[in-house]
Amino acid sequence: MPDPDTPVIKTRFAPSPSGHLHVGGARTALLSWAYAKGRGGRFILRIEDTDQKRSSRTAMEGMLRDLRWLGIDWDEGPEFEDCGGGDNGPYFQSERLDIYQQYLDQLIVEGKAYYAFETAEELDAKRADARQRGEPYRYDRAALDLSLEAVNQYRAEGRPAVIRLLVESGEITIHDEIVNDAIIPAGELDDFIICKADGYPTYHFAVVVDDQLMGVTHVLRAQEHFKNTAKHMLLQDALGFRRPTYGHLSVIINPDNSKMSKRDKDKALRAAARENGMTESPTALIPQDAFAAWLKNKDQQLELNQAVVLADVLGIELPEIDVDDFRRSGYLPEVLCNFLALNGWSPGQDIEKFDNAFLIERFDLNRVNKAPAKFDRAKLLSFNLDALSEMPEDDFVQRVLAHAREFHPEFAEQFTDEQLDLIARCNKARSKTLNDPISESTFLLTADEAIEYQDSKPIRKAMHKGDGHRHLAAVRGLLEALDPFTAESIEDVLTQYAQQHTDGKLGVVAQPLRIAVTGTTVSPPIYDTLALLGRQRVLARIDRCMSLRVGLPDEPIRSTEP
Incomplete structure (x- = not known):
C-alpha cells in the first residue's frame, strides 16, 4: 500500500509528433511507465506539438498505436482506445497556449523576462562578430536598453519579438539519479529564448510549465537532454516551481558505436x-531537385513513403530504427519491450528474459x-x-494470420x-519473425513459368x-494419380516410394521435388509445400524443371520463355 503522506509518483513521456516512434523514445516511455506503475504512481502522455511545421496528426496517431502495441498504457493524456483523459489537460501543447501566456506575462511583469526585437539578420551579424573575435556567441542584452515606451510602441506596430529569460548569474548544480551530478559555471548560459516570434513557447518553457x-515528480529522458536541465532549473526558480527528480538514460548506439539515428535509413539509401x-530520381x-539536394546533404531526410519506394527500387532493406519498423518486420511486442529494457538496465542475477510485469516489479534507477x-x-x-519457438502453435498461427492481414494483405487475400493456417504451421519451426512464414512462401504466388533455378x-x-x-519422372506419375491430394496422402506415397527405390532415404526424393517446385533447396516441409501448391501447379513445375534439365551438366540451363 502506498504511504498516503507520500506524494503520488508521476512520470511522463512527451514526444514530438514529427515522425515515427524511435526505439530510443520507446525505451524512455517504457521505463518511465514501469517506474510509475511499480510504485503505485501515474504515467502521463503529453504531445509536444508546438512545432507546427513538423507536427502531424498522422504521426501522433502512429505513436499512440505503437505505444499501445508495446503494452504501454497511460493514466492521463490523449484519449485513445482505453487510455487517456484526466484532469490536467489539454494534453496537446498546441491547445495550452493561453496557459503558457499567463506565465510568460508573469515573468514579464516581475522583470524576469523581456521582449527582444532583433531580426535574424541582426543576430547573424552578432554571431559573425563573435566568431571573428574567437569568442563563443552570447546574447548581449541589447533589448534591455529599450525603454518601456519603445517596447510598447514596437509591439503596437506588430514588430516581431521573442521573449528572453533574464538569466541570473551564479553556478547551477544539476543532480541526477543516473549520471554524475554536474555543475554549470556562472555565466555559461545567456538569456535564452522562451517564446518565439510566432507566439509559440519554446520547448524549454512549455515543458517546465506542463511538468x-x-x-510530474520524476523525469526520465535521454542523456542528450542533460544540458537542457540547467535551463529548466532556471525557469523553475524564476516561476517559483518545484523541481522534479531527473534521471538521464544512456544513449542507444549501433554495434559500430555510431548513434542509432533516424538518419540511418537515409544513410543506407x-x-x-x-x-x-543513381543521379536521377527513380520515382515521381x-x-x-529534391533528390539531387538529398544526395548531396547527409543531414537531409526523405519522407518515409519516399524512402520505402526508393529502397524497393534499389533492392535494399531499410535498417530498423522505429517501433513501426520492428512491428512490420514481425517482431513480438513483448520481445521488443524486453530487449529495450535491457538496453541500459539490468535486473541482475543474469536474468535476461522477462515480461512487462517483471519489469514493473523490478525496475529501479540504481541498476541503470x-x-x-x-x-x-x-x-x-x-x-x-526463442519466443516464437516456445509459443503454442495455435497462438503462433493466430499471430501470423493477423500480421499477414495487416501488413501483407496482397499475400493473405x-x-x-485453411491455407493460411497451414502456411503458418508448416513454417513455425524455422521462423524467427512473424514475417518469415510469408517471405518463405512467396514461391506460392510466383507464376509456374517464372520460377527461377x-x-x-x-x-x-x-x-x-x-x-x-x-x-522426378517417377514420382510425377504417382502424384498425378494421387487422390486426395493432401499433405498426408503425399507423405504416404513419397515414403513408400523412398522405401522401394532409395533405401528409405526420403531426402533423395524430397530435395529434387523441392527444387522443382520452389527453385531452391530450402522450403517448408515438402508434403505441406506440395499440398499448398495443388496438383496441377506441382505437375507443371516438375515438367518445367525437367524440360530445362536443371542441375544437369551436359546442357546449360535455359529458359523456355521467348
Whole structure:
C-alpha cells in the first residue's frame, strides 16, 4: 500500500509528433511507465506539438498505436482506445497556449523576462562578430536598453519579438539519479529564448510549465537532454516551481558505436544510390531537385513513403530504427519491450528474459547503466526466435494470420483461412519473425513459368549426382494419380516410394521435388509445400524443371520463355 503522506509518483513521456516512434523514445516511455506503475504512481502522455511545421496528426496517431502495441498504457493524456483523459489537460501543447501566456506575462511583469526585437539578420551579424573575435556567441542584452515606451510602441506596430529569460548569474548544480551530478559555471548560459516570434513557447518553457501543472515528480529522458536541465532549473526558480527528480538514460548506439539515428535509413539509401550510380530520381514521389539536394546533404531526410519506394527500387532493406519498423518486420511486442529494457538496465542475477510485469516489479534507477547501450539486432532476433519457438502453435498461427492481414494483405487475400493456417504451421519451426512464414512462401504466388533455378552446387548435387531427374519422372506419375491430394496422402506415397527405390532415404526424393517446385533447396516441409501448391501447379513445375534439365551438366540451363 502506498504511504498516503507520500506524494503520488508521476512520470511522463512527451514526444514530438514529427515522425515515427524511435526505439530510443520507446525505451524512455517504457521505463518511465514501469517506474510509475511499480510504485503505485501515474504515467502521463503529453504531445509536444508546438512545432507546427513538423507536427502531424498522422504521426501522433502512429505513436499512440505503437505505444499501445508495446503494452504501454497511460493514466492521463490523449484519449485513445482505453487510455487517456484526466484532469490536467489539454494534453496537446498546441491547445495550452493561453496557459503558457499567463506565465510568460508573469515573468514579464516581475522583470524576469523581456521582449527582444532583433531580426535574424541582426543576430547573424552578432554571431559573425563573435566568431571573428574567437569568442563563443552570447546574447548581449541589447533589448534591455529599450525603454518601456519603445517596447510598447514596437509591439503596437506588430514588430516581431521573442521573449528572453533574464538569466541570473551564479553556478547551477544539476543532480541526477543516473549520471554524475554536474555543475554549470556562472555565466555559461545567456538569456535564452522562451517564446518565439510566432507566439509559440519554446520547448524549454512549455515543458517546465506542463511538468509543474501536471504534477510530474520524476523525469526520465535521454542523456542528450542533460544540458537542457540547467535551463529548466532556471525557469523553475524564476516561476517559483518545484523541481522534479531527473534521471538521464544512456544513449542507444549501433554495434559500430555510431548513434542509432533516424538518419540511418537515409544513410543506407544514399550509399546504395551512389553505389548504383543513381543521379536521377527513380520515382515521381521524389522531385528531381529534391533528390539531387538529398544526395548531396547527409543531414537531409526523405519522407518515409519516399524512402520505402526508393529502397524497393534499389533492392535494399531499410535498417530498423522505429517501433513501426520492428512491428512490420514481425517482431513480438513483448520481445521488443524486453530487449529495450535491457538496453541500459539490468535486473541482475543474469536474468535476461522477462515480461512487462517483471519489469514493473523490478525496475529501479540504481541498476541503470551510464554507458551507451549497444542495440544488437542479432541478439534481438535471437530473442524473437526463442519466443516464437516456445509459443503454442495455435497462438503462433493466430499471430501470423493477423500480421499477414495487416501488413501483407496482397499475400493473405490469395489464400483461404485453411491455407493460411497451414502456411503458418508448416513454417513455425524455422521462423524467427512473424514475417518469415510469408517471405518463405512467396514461391506460392510466383507464376509456374517464372520460377527461377540457380546453377548452384547443392542443386547440381541433388539433381545430377542424386539422380534427381529420374526420381522426378517417377514420382510425377504417382502424384498425378494421387487422390486426395493432401499433405498426408503425399507423405504416404513419397515414403513408400523412398522405401522401394532409395533405401528409405526420403531426402533423395524430397530435395529434387523441392527444387522443382520452389527453385531452391530450402522450403517448408515438402508434403505441406506440395499440398499448398495443388496438383496441377506441382505437375507443371516438375515438367518445367525437367524440360530445362536443371542441375544437369551436359546442357546449360535455359529458359523456355521467348
